[in-house]
Amino acid sequence: MIALLLALALADPPQPKQAPSFETLSKQAAAAREHNQLPKAIGLYQGAVKLKPNWTEGWWFLGTLFYDQDRYPEGRDAFRRAAALDPKNAKAFAMLGLCEYRTHEYEPALGHLNRARMLGITSIDPQMLQVLMYHTGVLLTRFGEYEAAMQILLELVKQGNSSPSVIEAAGLAALRKPLLPPDLPPTDRELVFLAGRAVCSAAERDVAGSQKAFDNLLAAYPKAPNVHYTYGAFLMLSDPDAGLREMLREIELTPDHLPSLVAVALEYVKRGDPEKGREFAERAVKTAPGSFTSHAAMGRVLVDTGKLDEGIRELEEARRLAPESPQVRIALASAYGRAGKSAEAARERAEFLKLKNASDTGFTATAKQP
Numbered sequence: 001m002i003a004l005l006l007a008l009a010l011a012d013p014p015q016p017k018q019a020p021s022f023e024t025l026s027k028q029a030a031a032a033r034e035h036n037q038l039p040k041a042i043g044l045y046q047g048a049v050k051l052k053p054n055w056t057e058g059w060w061f062l063g064t065l066f067y068d069q070d071r072y073p074e075g076r077d078a079f080r081r082a083a084a085l086d087p088k089n090a091k092a093f094a095m096l097g098l099c100e101y102r103t104h105e106y107e108p109a110l111g112h113l114n115r116a117r118m119l120g121i122t123s124i125d126p127q128m129l130q131v132l133m134y135h136t137g138v139l140l141t142r143f144g145e146y147e148a149a150m151q152i153l154l155e156l157v158k159q160g161n162s163s164p165s166v167i168e169a170a171g172l173a174a175l176r177k178p179l180l181p182p183d184l185p186p187t188d189r190e191l192v193f194l195a196g197r198a199v200c201s202a203a204e205r206d207v208a209g210s211q212k213a214f215d216n217l218l219a220a221y222p223k224a225p226n227v228h229y230t231y232g233a234f235l236m237l238s239d240p241d242a243g244l245r246e247m248l249r250e251i252e253l254t255p256d257h258l259p260s261l262v263a264v265a266l267e268y269v270k271r272g273d274p275e276k277g278r279e280f281a282e283r284a285v286k287t288a289p290g291s292f293t294s295h296a297a298m299g300r301v302l303v304d305t306g307k308l309d310e311g312i313r314e315l316e317e318a319r320r321l322a323p324e325s326p327q328v329r330i331a332l333a334s335a336y337g338r339a340g341k342s343a344e345a346a347r348e349r350a351e352f353l354k355l356k357n358a359s360d361t362g363f364t365a366t367a368k369q370p
Contacts, residue, residue: 022051026058038065049081056085063095072102083112090119094132101135106180110139118358130161134169141173142180149173154203162200164193171196175226176259191221195230202234210234223253229260240267251280256287258294265297274304292322296331303335311335326355 020028029044045062049055059082066075076099083092097112113136116124124132133156140149153170168181171192177184184192198213214231221227232246244267250260261284268277281301284294295318302311315332322328333348 020047022048022055025051026055029058029061033061033065038069041065042069053081054085056082056089059085060089060092063092063099067095067099070102072099075099076103076105088119090116090123091128093119094124094128098131098135101139106139106142110136110143113139130156130159134166137173138169138180141169142178144176144178146173146176150199154199157200157203162204167196167200168192169196170199174199174230175224191217191224194220195227199230199234207238225254225257226250226259228253229257229263232260232263236263236267243267256283258284258288258291261287262293262297265301269297269300269304274301277301278305290321292318292325292328295321296325296328299335300331303331303338308335308339312339324355326352329355 025044025048029041029048032038032041032044042062042065045058045065049058049062052058059078063075063078063082066072066078076096079092079096079099083089083096086092093112094116097109097116100106100109100112113132116132117136133152137149137153137156140146140152150170150173153166153173156166157170165181168184168189171194172179172181172184174195175192177188177192194213194217198210198217201210201213214234217227218231228246228250232243232250235243235246237243244264247260247264247267250257251264254260261280265277265281265284268274268280277297278301281294281298284291285298288294295314299311299314299318302308302314304311312332312335315328315335318325318328319332329348329352333345333352336342336345336348
């Protein structure tokens with residue numbers, strides 16, 4: 001017995017089990033993911049990124065696995081790490097924004113979705129791009145950026161996506177309702193869908209279908225806010241006189257309707273009758289003194305009536321309020337040119353081209369980017 005105890009005491013102690021290496025964990029994680037063993041893959045990726053925190057690919061796959069399982073807060077945190085490690089990764093910012101949308105962090109979501117688009121759409125597959133565009137559009141509407149939202153949502157329609165969700169989102173933007181689709185009251189769904197169907201048909205160049213949809217919209221909701229304005233904007237392309245009448249009808253129903261006041265003022269400028277537009281521009285500034293569009297309209301009116309100094313001051317105020325607006329920059333460049341301020345005009349033209357190129361290649365950010 002004593003001999004046996006001595007033998008055991010002299011034997012080599014049992015060795016602790018060695019923890020798997022990063023290489024082992026990463027390979028096992030990829031295999032589990034490829035075999036759709038999602039919970040197992042998540043655990044393995046978590047172990048791997050703990051060993052190697054700067055593994056961008058690991059954070060990316062971890063984020064996608066969380067997203068696929070509707071675990072959006074965890075997906076957000078993983079994509080945030082992936083984006084921080086690779087600041088030029090458009091897909092990481094796109095997925096980060098989509099997760100933030102699901103966690104109701106709407107302002108950073110819009111900033112990250114915009115950043116994804118500005119980094120370049122070529123790296124984003126078409127399906128993800130459509131999801132990105134849709135969510136950017138609805139968030140722009142949520143923050144009151146209706147024209148930008150319409151541009152994006154109608155681009156989706158032109159690409160062949162006229163699904164009910166896109167029509168509804170376009171209707172919200174057209175009617176200038178700062179709501180996300182899930183927050184739309186049931187009593188307004190028919191109104192919003194009719195408006196969305198009308199503007200989407202117009203984007204599809206279905207003139208007859210769009211006209212019929214607008215007729216139905218006006219027949220059912222003749223006094224609903226923004227209906228006549230939306231119809232007027234549609235008519236301006238083919239029948240400016242009819243479009244102007246609809247804008248004026250909107251102002252009759254809602255005297256402080258800013259978009260119609262601005263549109264009417266600028267339409268008279270376009271027709272070479274800025275004096276007639278002055279009343280509407282003045283009303284726009286009184287209605288919304290903090291809006292760049294009202295000051296831009298007032299500036300255009302004043303410049304075209306020969307009041308260059310006053311007009312330039314109004315346009316400079318519009319630039320202060322919206323330095324990212326290409327339209328303001330080119331209007332200011334023209335005004336400076338007419339006033340003989342060639343250096344200032346050249347500067348504004350250069351800014352106009354820079355901003356226009358940025359808007360042509362990606363979404364203009366309307367929320368502060370992190």
